[in-house]
Amino acid sequence: xxxxxxxxxxxxxxxxxxxxxxxxxxxxxxxxxxxxxxxxxxxxxxxxxxxxxxxxxxxxxxxxxxxxxxxxxxxxxxxxxxxxxxxxxxxxxxxxxxxxxxxxxxxxxxxxxxxxxxxxxxxxxxxxxxxxxxxxxxxxxxxxxxxxxxxxxxxxxxxxxxxxxxxxxxxxxxxxxxxxxxxxxxxxxxxxxxxxxxxxxxxxxxxxxxxxxxxxxxxxxxxxxxxxxxxxxxxxxxxxxxxxxxxxxxxxxxxxxxxxxxxxxxxxxxxxxxxxxxxxxxxxxxxxxxx
Amino acid sequence: xxxxxxxxxxxxxxxxxxxxxxxxxxxxxxxxxxxxxxxxxxxxxxxxxxxxxxxxxxxxxxxxxxxxxxxxxxxxxxxxxxxxxxxxxxxxxxxxxxxxxxxxxxxxxxxxxxxxxxxxxxxxxxxxxxxxxxxxxxxxxxxxxxxxxxxxxxxxxxxxxxxxxxxxxxxxxxxxxxxxxxxxxxxxxxxxxxxxxxxxxxxxxxxxxxxxxxxxxxxxxxxxxxxxxxxxxxxxxxxxxxxxxxxxxxxxxxxxxxxxxxxxxxxxxxxxxxxxxxxxxxxxxxxxxxxxxxxxxxxxxxx
Amino acid sequence: xxxxxxxxxxxxxxxxxxxxxxxxxxxxxxxxxxxxxxxxxxxxxxxxxxxxxxxxxxxxxxxxxxxxxxxxxxxxxxxxxxxxxxxxxxxxxxxxxxxxxxxxxxxxxxxxxxxxxxxxxxxxxxxxxxxxxxxxxxxxxxxxxxxxxxxxxxxxxxxxxxxxxxxxxxxxxxxxxxxxxxxxxxxxxxxxxxxxxxxxxxxxxxxxxxxxxxxxxxxxxxx
Numbered sequence: 001x002x003x004x005x006x007x008x009x010x011x012x013x014x015x016x017x018x019x020x021x022x023x024x025x026x027x028x029x030x031x032x033x034x035x036x037x038x039x040x041x042x043x044x045x046x047x048x049x050x051x052x053x054x055x056x057x058x059x060x061x062x063x064x065x066x067x068x069x070x071x072x073x074x075x076x077x078x079x080x081x082x083x084x085x086x087x088x089x090x091x092x093x094x095x096x097x098x099x100x101x102x103x104x105x106x107x108x109x110x111x112x113x114x115x116x117x118x119x120x121x122x123x124x125x126x127x128x129x130x131x132x133x134x135x136x137x138x139x140x141x142x143x144x145x146x147x148x149x150x151x152x153x154x155x156x157x158x159x160x161x162x163x164x165x166x167x168x169x170x171x172x173x174x175x176x177x178x179x180x181x182x183x184x185x186x187x188x189x190x191x192x193x194x195x196x197x198x199x200x201x202x203x204x205x206x207x208x209x210x211x212x213x214x215x216x217x218x219x220x221x222x223x224x225x226x227x228x229x230x231x232x233x234x235x236x237x238x239x240x241x242x243x244x245x246x247x248x249x250x251x252x253x254x255x256x257x258x259x260x261x262x263x264x265x266x267x268x269x270x271x272x273x274x275x276x277x278x279x280x281x282x283x284x285x286x287x288x289x290x291x
Numbered sequence: 292x293x294x295x296x297x298x299x300x301x302x303x304x305x306x307x308x309x310x311x312x313x314x315x316x317x318x319x320x321x322x323x324x325x326x327x328x329x330x331x332x333x334x335x336x337x338x339x340x341x342x343x344x345x346x347x348x349x350x351x352x353x354x355x356x357x358x359x360x361x362x363x364x365x366x367x368x369x370x371x372x373x374x375x376x377x378x379x380x381x382x383x384x385x386x387x388x389x390x391x392x393x394x395x396x397x398x399x400x401x402x403x404x405x406x407x408x409x410x411x412x413x414x415x416x417x418x419x420x421x422x423x424x425x426x427x428x429x430x431x432x433x434x435x436x437x438x439x440x441x442x443x444x445x446x447x448x449x450x451x452x453x454x455x456x457x458x459x460x461x462x463x464x465x466x467x468x469x470x471x472x473x474x475x476x477x478x479x480x481x482x483x484x485x486x487x488x489x490x491x492x493x494x495x496x497x498x499x500x501x502x503x504x505x506x507x508x509x510x511x512x513x514x515x516x517x518x519x520x521x522x523x524x525x526x527x528x529x530x531x532x533x534x535x536x537x538x539x540x541x542x543x544x545x546x547x548x549x550x551x552x553x554x555x556x557x558x559x560x561x562x563x564x565x566x567x568x569x570x571x572x573x574x575x576x577x578x579x580x581x582x583x584x585x586x587x588x589x590x591x592x593x594x
Numbered sequence: 595x596x597x598x599x600x601x602x603x604x605x606x607x608x609x610x611x612x613x614x615x616x617x618x619x620x621x622x623x624x625x626x627x628x629x630x631x632x633x634x635x636x637x638x639x640x641x642x643x644x645x646x647x648x649x650x651x652x653x654x655x656x657x658x659x660x661x662x663x664x665x666x667x668x669x670x671x672x673x674x675x676x677x678x679x680x681x682x683x684x685x686x687x688x689x690x691x692x693x694x695x696x697x698x699x700x701x702x703x704x705x706x707x708x709x710x711x712x713x714x715x716x717x718x719x720x721x722x723x724x725x726x727x728x729x730x731x732x733x734x735x736x737x738x739x740x741x742x743x744x745x746x747x748x749x750x751x752x753x754x755x756x757x758x759x760x761x762x763x764x765x766x767x768x769x770x771x772x773x774x775x776x777x778x779x780x781x782x783x784x785x786x787x788x789x790x791x792x793x794x795x796x797x798x799x800x801x802x803x804x805x806x807x808x809x810x811x812x813x814x815x816x817x
Contacts (some may be wrong), residue, residue: 031771061646077697084482086481086482089478089481090409114484114485114486116484117481117482117483117484118484119484121482121483121484122482124475124479124482127476128473128475128476128478129479130476130479130480130494130498131476131498132497134565136359140483140493140494141483144483144484144485144489144493145485146481150552152667153503169295188479188699191479191483192482192483194481195484197348212595215596218596218598219595219596219597219598222597238665241597241662241663241664241665242596242598242663242664243337243598270663271659271662271663274662274663275658276657279594
């Protein structure tokens, strides 16, 4: 970098790679232009009499990775399943409050849960590809939802997005169950992405995988957030520190009748949660001094 | 501080050379093994004895004609001709029974394991168990009163009676296999935005196909040999020619055994034994086929 | 893999090099102000230090966030710790430039000794060179290049000792000016020391051993 300069009259060259600086300047800052996808208001979920989460309110933004962390039993999985109405599968589940998706309450009477799940996809803790071929795994959702045009291209694009295409391009007809754990999980991601959701919910997606496969999934999340909204539940807070832009810490609250329920303790940029959390409970948790 | 008593040699303790309790344990182990082997041999030998005596006694009646021609007389005098009508008739009856029991059994299984609320599912399961335990002659009489009194005997009536007997078998096997399908498949299908029935049809059912076929073949093996339900529904058949028409009563192998055994002439007795051998052979082949399907479906799900 | 960690490390290094760039500009400005006895330029150098301080703070906070979020280990950890120290040394060097500028303002109006001014120009160039070598050694992760800083520092140290003798030989009218210049000389010598410290961090980064190149408490007798 050479320049005329009021302070110095000579050129000064230092061995700096200008590309890296340019990249840094172009990365979106966390607070720039946040678009709200989910506006959760006073959400409470209980299974029969047992309260799972109580009075949770915060917003989830587009093109961000939002992590939900907290001790076991604090309702993280319950919460994320509320976002795509998977809690409907549990007959005793009762949902109060509002989950506004682009302003529409997902639990309004006229809302069709099947439609909700088309827009809000989910990847589970244990990879669960169907016992079909790799191609059919990705194509099944497309066929069911009537997205049958350019099937081959769609399947390839989904597998590319999940960073799996190169691994499997030559064995698309082989059974999906022959893939390694990490590959199976990426196949599940491809399967979810194929139907073009806006949001991808991930319930502890890497907890069943070895560290290298985990690292791959984390890099993938970093890639995918450019196109999707990612919400990830993880019991590994270092993972949240590495991948998430925003972090929500769920804690446990003991109710009057001695039962425990999950509450939202703190929700902020991940930087802040891990350098100067506002709430002591958050600090106790992230420093490992919890319980 | 360690509290091991000082006079036990650790090596000897590990090598078990001086422990009297261990010797007794070994003897008991060997005894149980021997008893178990004996009991298994006993069970297998029963089968061997039955098969052997059937084959031995029916040997004289075996010939190509036995399988390909119809009896030439109406049952008096010596046996002439073969049991082709019985073979065909059994085939027709089993076919009708399968066509009725398979779809209904599968749908009941799907309903009970995927869709019904808990109490209803339990009730239906109980009902199926009761049907399974119904005396087959009662089933026969039931069909008789409902169908035969009005329309006369027919293969359809016999087939329906057999279907009732086979239904719980198909439903139970299908249920077992459906339960084996991991619920993660259902979750995955639903999370994609697929309606429930598509997930069942597209993922759950194909995965459990092997087990369903197993149940079906087991049911076939069972109903092929049933005699009592046919007594009132499908026993008055023309014995000298082959009938394919299901609206008419047809001959069947179990009934042939029954009637042939009642004949005075020993040649008929031999035919009865031989028909028994054919039935046994059929059951054996069908069992082997069902094992094949079961092994295949286990391999698909167990990875 | 660990794409975000690598991105963060690269960005941090780029920030640090930018800060080095700023320090070089500050030094050049201070030297020019000294040579021309330009009080206005000296004021600009003093004001410019705010930019360096701001960059220093940004790098500090970025390192804090990186340690908290990425939990680097092994060579990554040493890199982050080395950058933490280099950040500090750069900021101190900029502070010395401010001191030189303030001394320049103090002697405005006093008669300078042109021979010594020339000597300071040479010392200053040497210091500039040391900063550049230190930063290049860091970018290249080159221990030999870092070690060469010791010899360059020796030259500045000798020049510093000569300045003392020269000040003592000055005419009495120039003695106030001379005393101030003693401090200027010391500032330049300290800038050289900080450059050597940066070199030591580079060696630590590469070899995982922290070793001082020269130990002040065990001086090697020079010629």
